[in-house]
Amino acid sequence: MNSIVCLKQVPDTEAQIVVKPDASDVKLDGVKFVISPYDEFGIEEALVQKEKAGAGEVTLVCMGPDRCVEAIRTGLAMGADKAEHIDDPACEGSDAMATATVLAEQIKKMDYNLIFCGRQAIDDDQGQVGVALAELLGLPHASLVTKVEVAGDKVKVNRQIVGGEEVIEMPIPCVITAQKGLNEPRYASLPGIMKAKKKPLNPVKLADLGIDAGTVGAAGSKTKAANFSSPAQRTAAKLISGESAEEKAAGLAKALREEAKAI
């Protein structure tokens, strides 16, 4: 079972996000970066499927600047076998569709059965790349997947839908976007970290993929993010006072009905 896992390096969920004074972007200096949590579920599942099959390779594919090497090495330390790192300044500013285009060209050159992506990266929160990648590769996909069962040349997955879940079956190869609940990602072990340093990490440029730099990046993307702002800060709570819990509850009910008109 050969799997590809697309991974993105993103600010840690704990990170405070501050908008630049000129509103052109957010400030990322000094921010701690991690593998996007949903991509970790993807790595774990690829490893589990390889272990179940008893053969195969897990290859990480990452597009992003030099700093992403740290995330890639972490993925290799978890147990992935090798990585392709598309590290080209011309990719900077790519929107989700442009990113999917680059990843698709890379993946077309590779040998695989399953492709895993996180359901979304937790920085731009677009949630487009996995599904768009499937379309660009002409493959079926399942999004928001919480269970994967491979049977021969097909894969059966459970995926979240409104008010429940559905079980769907697709032919392999296909794309799966990972949702929380799929598995518990393993931690990188110390021997894993040592081994990861020697695993192949292949740097890739857009020219290697035959992509014209003008068709991706900030200039080639179809959407552009600007005018960044911070959410309006809520002020401290109006505390409902009372002699007892019952009195406070009554005060809250009254405030919600008469003042907030929320009930």
Add this chain to the structure above:
Amino acid sequence: MGKGIWVFAEQDQGNVRKVTFEMLSEARKIADAKGEQLCAVCLGKDIVGLGDKFAPYGADKVYLVDHDLLGQYTTDAYAKALCDLITKEQPSIVLMGASVLGKDLAPKVAARIGAGLASDCIEIKMEGDSLCAKRPMYSGKAYAEITYQNADVMMASIRPNVLIASEPDASRSAEVENVTPEISAGDIKVSVVEVIKGDAGKVDLTEAEIIVSGGRGMKAAENYKMLEDLAEVIGATVGASRAAVDAGWRPVSDQVGQTGKVVSPNLYIACGISGAIQHYAGMGTSKVIVAINKDEEAPIFTKCDYGIVDDLFKVLPALTDEMKKLMAE
């Protein structure tokens, strides 16, 4: 650049999702500004009865795309039907709800037709010739405005419960066009084996008007009964923090926050939730936020509307009783 502002009208067994009306109401303003037609595009099986649902919210035209293979949602069938119609009619803007279905369908369609797409938007307007869509990033820790370039079709998915549906105007009417899409079983590579329904009648968190959510302070799975009792009285959906889900008290599908669902109800009641930045990221756009927590130092009290500092196991039953009285009035 094509003509027409389209709203994908999501329906489930003949029930149109509310976000459809929210989008139509807001898109009406854009259609007026651009001087283009506002169209509702509804896909499904036996949906002929839905033709008159959209004009009251501003639609000039309704496409009813009816086919046996659209009865059960599959990305392949829906994408084929919708992309074929977009290619034929060439709208300039296509909006979809950022529902579970919309988030699955929108990137597929955008990739196929080469559209630009902004996901989970909370405001839309025109800026020159471009749609301008405001959306949260970093789980709501920042917002950005998305504009479009090099895109014949501008697509956006819209977060439910954020835009405001106008009062329906029953006197409006719309032209209805019935479309028979060319879909065959061979177009669908994925087969639905089984649908497992969760709680029947439970409104999904992302669409709920009111959410009662419990965290670590709930102490045990069985204590959520108290939240369910309150939820039943006020018509709420029960949610949970990551701590509660990780403890195994609630299913993953109930989790609100950065790695769970992002919700935007009218009223969010957080019980025994400290208000970590990751939780706040998932519910910070709620219109009214209430916190009940015995720890007066809990960060949630610094950024919510109403708070009660007390033992939630005493407050909750009392609040349920008070709400019962209010609801009976």
